[in-house]
Amino acid sequence: MAAKKAKNAQADGPRWAHELYDLLRENGVTQFAYVPDAGHKVLINRSLDDPDAHSVRLTTEEEGVALCAGADLGGGRAVLLMQSSGVGNCINFLSLVKGAQFPFLTLVSMRGDFGEGNPWQMPMGQATQPVLEAMGVVCIRVERPEDVIPSATAGITMAFKSGQPVAILLTQKLIGAKKF
Amino acid sequence: MPKAKAKTKTKTKPTRAPSAGPRFELDRLDAVPALVGDHRDFLIVAGLAGTARDIAALTDDGRHTYAMAGAMGAATAMGLGLALARPDRRVLVITGDGELLMNVGSLATAAVLNPPNLSIVCVDNGYYGETGYQQSHTSLGVDLERIAAGSGIAATRTVETADQIEDASRLLREGNGTSFVLLRVKPTDPPAIRRIMDPAACRVRFRENLLGHP
Incomplete structure (x- = not known):
């Protein structure tokens, strides 16, 4: 079942999510770090299927902040995919990003x-x-599908050209609210 | 029960067998340099406090090292990101028991990917030395080598005596998967050394040294 799902990863999910994965890869991102979240399903599955990318399962989101910094030390690029609740787990490690001026890009699926x-x-x-x-x-909120790629492009530039920490907030207006 | 209690009561202190428990006897001032060996074999990420000073002393605050003074718990994941970005270089994470315990899940994260160029050393003195030598979990029964092994790291060692150092030092260099060495030492002070504490300056010099640009 899992294998079947992975095989179909290219076809599943909204188009913007696939375009977002392609955009990140085109911009040299090779490490995709995440604590799984439904909002990032496409990016996670695409990274698992991608032989030229590292798909990094984290036990807690703060590991991803440190991983991104380590990638930068080596001249690589990483992105942290997390749910908004994971942001709370990252706070002290963001002092590493701010204090050392590491470029940092995170995509946050909002709850x-x-x-x-x-x-x-x-x-x-x-x-x-x-x-x-x-x-x-720096936070960039995205509410409409047509804004995902322009916002992510801006975030990538600000992170990797200007060396800024940037969060793209994928709001529930964009990804939908979970049904209860 | 009271009977058994009376039986075990003795006036002479029982001598502990060598295998009875962890031995925190090596001196980090000797053991860390002996274990790391030629530090130029590695790109090094050091956790805050004691190991940052061990590495600064060993490398003369070298440009191939990134030693932290905060972000406690970040060292292993940072080394993992570096190792994935630079498969052509061997990466050494060296950190303390307290630092590793703060994000012990990062051992699981590293183990799942198992990069062959990542080696992790935990200098375990059983105490939070930087804050006044409060006892840590590892001198109260927690065994970080077993946690590393249980996380899935296949190549692990515990070094408690000088004669165990050579084998572990080889493991750090020759492993074909991620390796983990627990180096148990006395709870004594790390080397006194002044090093550059500006994290941004350390990032720039590390990248300049490795990449040729900031």
Whole structure:
């Protein structure tokens, strides 16, 4: 079943998600680090299917912040895929990014956002952007499918050309709210 | 029960058999340089506090090292990112028991990918030395080599005596998968050394040294 799913990864999911994966690969991103989340399903499956990329399962999102910094030390590029709740796990490690001026790109699938039906998701979802901004991360919110690629392109440029920490927030308006 | 208690009561302190438990006896000032050997064989990521100073002393604050003074728990994942980015170079993560315990799951993350050019050393003194030598989990029964092995790292060693160093040093260089060495040492101070503490300056010099540009 899992193998079948992986095989079909190219066909599943919204078109913007596939374009986003292609965009990241075209821009030299070879390490995709994540704690699994439904909002990142396409990118995760594409990275698993990609023989030229490393698909890195994390036990906690903060590992991904350190991984991205390590990739940069070696001249490589990584991206951290996480749900908004994972942002809370990253806070102290973002001091590594800010203090050492590591380029940093994260794609955050939002929960506790537009139309959330799980009250447990609300506190961190509502705090996600303020917390990121408090640690110096530039946040770009995306609400419409046609804005994904322009926003990601801007984020990639700001991260890897200007050396900034950037979070692309994929809102629940874009990805839909989980049904409860 | 009271009977058994009376039986075990003795006036002389029992001598502990050598195999009775972990031995924190090596001196890190000798053991870390002996284990690492020629440090130029590696790109090195060092965790904060003691191991950062061990490595700064060993390499004269070398440009092929990135030694932290914060972001506790980041060393292993950082080394993993570096190892994946540079399969042509051998990467050494060297960190303390407290630092590794803070993100011990990163051993599982590394083990699943098992990059052949990643070697991890934990200098385990059983204490949080930097904050005044409070006891850590590892002097209270937690065995980080077993955690590393249980995480799936196939090549692991514990070094407690000088005669175990050579084999472990070879493992760090010759493993065909990720390796892990637990180096148990006395809870004594790391070398006193001044090093560059600016994390951005350290990033730039590391990249300039490795890549030829910042």
